Amino acid sequence: MKHLLKMSDLEQSEILGLLNLADQLKYEKKHGLMKKRLEGKTLGMIFQKSSTRTRVSFEAGMYELGGCALFLSANDLQIGRGEPVQDTARVLSRYLDAIMIRTYKQSDVEDLAKYGSVPVINGLTDYSHPCQVLADLMTIREYKGGFKGLKLSFVGDGNNMANSLIIGGIKVGMSVSVACPKGYKPDAEVMKWAAANGDFSCTDNVRTAVSGSDIVYTDVWASMGQEDEAEKRREAFKGYQLNEKTMSYANSDAVVLHCLPAHREEEITSEIFEKHSKSIFDQAENRLHIQKAILVTLIQ
Numbered sequence: 001m002k003h004l005l006k007m008s009d010l011e012q013s014e015i016l017g018l019l020n021l022a023d024q025l026k027y028e029k030k031h032g033l034m035k036k037r038l039e040g041k042t043l044g045m046i047f048q049k050s051s052t053r054t055r056v057s058f059e060a061g062m063y064e065l066g067g068c069a070l071f072l073s074a075n076d077l078q079i080g081r082g083e084p085v086q087d088t089a090r091v092l093s094r095y096l097d098a099i100m101i102r103t104y105k106q107s108d109v110e111d112l113a114k115y116g117s118v119p120v121i122n123g124l125t126d127y128s129h130p131c132q133v134l135a136d137l138m139t140i141r142e143y144k145g146g147f148k149g150l151k152l153s154f155v156g157d158g159n160n161m162a163n164s165l166i167i168g169g170i171k172v173g174m175s176v177s178v179a180c181p182k183g184y185k186p187d188a189e190v191m192k193w194a195a196a197n198g199d200f201s202c203t204d205n206v207r208t209a210v211s212g213s214d215i216v217y218t219d220v221w222a223s224m225g226q227e228d229e230a231e232k233r234r235e236a237f238k239g240y241q242l243n244e245k246t247m248s249y250a251n252s253d254a255v256v257l258h259c260l261p262a263h264r265e266e267e268i269t270s271e272i273f274e275k276h277s278k279s280i281f282d283q284a285e286n287r288l289h290i291q292k293a294i295l296v297t298l299i300q
């Protein structure tokens with residue numbers, strides 16, 4: 001594994017390897033056994049969008065590993081004034097041991113990896129969010145003991161989270177079902193791949209998607225960069241909320257996950273959010289452990 005650009009680049013064995021290492025790093029932290037595996041190493045973190053979890057988990061993770069992380073707001077870099085990604089990649093590669101980038105276009109992340117000479121980590125694009133999905137798979141395994149025979153359903157917008165969850169879920173052997181309103185479906189290529197490689201379905205019927213689910217996942221209706229569509233989307237996504245009724249279709253021991261930030265009373269009711277807050281915040285915590293596993297795997 002040279003970079004982490006999107007879930008489809010990863011083999012099942014690479015995903016499981018990262019999850020196993022993250023479990024080990026979590027154990028070491030909880031038992032006071034942390035090792036400085038990345039002493040003297042520096043991660044640059046370019047942010048073109050806001051972040052709480054991604055920024056703090058990478059920054060704290062690098063510190064815990066004995067290295068250092070630089071927060072680089074795209075507005076303050078020359079990239080914000082039009083310096084090409086190709087040049088930024090070649091310059092930053094001379095200073096850093098790895099680069100994490102959160103941006104809009106997936107092609108910018110791919111270009112950073114193409115032109116730079118250090119590992120590149122996708123910290124979210126409009127197309128994908130692989131770091132989040134790896135933390136989600138880690139959480140699912142903690143709660144369910146494995147992936148075999150599980151049904152994961154995603155309710156809401158066919159966005160970056162849906163695209164990455166579909167691929168990640170299918171790669172580890174879960175059945176994946178998505179409920180989205182017409183016009184808001186996941187990426188067509190992602191769905192084509194999923195249908196050819198596993199048990200996948202996409203419907204506009206929430207009941208069909210959620211029935212018999214072991215894990216039910218949702219995300220915001222308007223992602224970063226779509227703020228001006230929020231009103232229109234609130235209309236389009238009515239009926240795609242995780243609430244008591246939607247959850248009644250799932251298995252009684254279903255785990256609810258949300259990548260956060262959450263908009264209560266939009267994609268999820270406060271009641272369902274609070275009822276499942278343990279799994280949702282375990283999921284957020286696991287970002288730290290999986291980030292460290294990604295860094296150790298790519299930088300060492």
Ligand code: CP
Pocket residue numbers: 050051052053054055124132259260261
């Ligand atoms: N889930 C997630 O990526 O959170 P942030 O936007 O806060 O980083």
Ligand code: NVA
Pocket residue numbers: 124159160161219220222223224259260261
């Ligand atoms: N779909 C959301 C995920 C945030 C972690 C967004 O892109 O804003």
